[in-house]
Amino acid sequence: MTLHLPTLFLLDIYMLTLLGGLMLHAWRRSKSEATLGCMAGTLLLAALGALVVGLRGMGVDTLSILLGNMLLQLASGVGWAAMRVFVGRRLCWPGVAAGALLWGLLGLWPYFMSSVSLRVTVSTLLTVLYTTLTAWELWRVRRQLEVAIAPALALLLVHALFCAGLLLVSRGPAIERMWDGLDHGFLTWRLLETFLFAISIAFVILAMVRERAELRYRAAAERDPLTNIGNRRAFTGNAEARLARCVAEGRPAALLLCDLDYFKQLNDSHGHATGDAALVAFGRLLALGIRQQDVCGRIGGEEFACLLPAADEAVALQVAERIRQACSELLLEPEVRVSVSIGVASTEQAGYDLSRLLALADQALYRAKAGGRDRVECFAG
Missing domain, CATH: 1.20.1070 (Rhopdopsin 7-helix transmembrane proteins)
Known part of the structure; x- marks a missing residue:
């Protein structure tokens, strides 16, 4: 040619x-x-x-x-x-x-x-x-x-x-x-x-x-624009994938549901900028306080969730208490502190269904709020 x-x-x-x-x-x-x-x-x-x-x-x-x-x-x-x-x-x-x-x-x-x-x-x-x-x-x-x-x-x-x-x-x-x-x-x-x-x-x-x-x-x-951690959609997808892996490997898992205390009053008293700063600070604290295989995300206004694969109820309570303590030490402005209430549920009680884990953790969170806030409660079925 x-x-x-x-x-x-x-x-x-x-x-x-x-x-x-x-x-x-x-x-x-x-x-x-x-x-x-x-x-x-x-x-x-x-x-x-x-x-x-x-x-x-x-x-x-x-x-x-x-x-x-x-x-x-x-x-x-x-x-x-x-x-x-x-x-x-x-x-x-x-x-x-x-x-x-x-x-x-x-x-x-x-x-x-x-x-x-x-x-x-x-x-x-x-x-x-x-x-x-x-x-x-x-x-x-x-x-x-x-x-x-x-x-x-x-x-x-x-x-x-x-x-x-x-x-x-x-x-x-x-x-x-x-x-x-x-x-x-x-x-x-x-x-x-x-x-x-x-x-x-x-x-x-x-x-x-x-x-x-x-x-x-x-x-x-799939990222919350304020806190820069996963949003509800990302958390749900990643958590379900981790739960499926736990089922395949025969390992337990636990879920933490965290809610900042008196958040509305914080916004009303100090302004939304301070409220946003509290969300950002807690999101950073949560992301740095978990293991690489754990999944966390902001799933509501001031509500955060964290799934801990290969963790039983005892381990979950230790992690939750560590997060609660670290949150109580956050100082946003002079004399402005925040606290968090955490509800814990495990697959031993709820099985490996994410929606049920969230529901049981929400019940435990309600008990923590009713018990005075700034505390960790585990679901007691």
């Missing part, structure tokens, strides 16, 4: 421009995702650079070679920057511009400008370097990222290996001949691979950004 080089060149420019425009549109729609903006810059700079390089032979050879390749190297640098932004690292502008500046400086060397082989070699090596750096940005934080990065890593590494391999196979003489119309193999395969790589990496980056956004929206939907 013979590929028409000018057609492939124009198709490459068209596809880079189209993908860059689509990425720019996605960035403007998302507003907060800078990765898409950087990727748009990468693709559009690559399209412009390819267009300028294509002007070679129209009487502007020196400008075409110098400016076009500087734009292409800048595109590679911005692509590296896009991945740094995605993983939460600061932009390194000197590194982004280094390839383009190096090309510009080499352009002052007459021998460099007269040697096609040397120019192509330097350009390809810079592309391989930036591509490898881009892959490294993902690889170094692979355990912290919540999205699938394998497709992006595979594309980047294949792109780097392809460019390096093509350079090794073609060598100097073949590269020289391609501009004379005797051997278009290097340029043809490079354009074709660039075309396929641009399409693939653009869609993979879009998929990664979308996946992360969906995960963050889902996490936000």
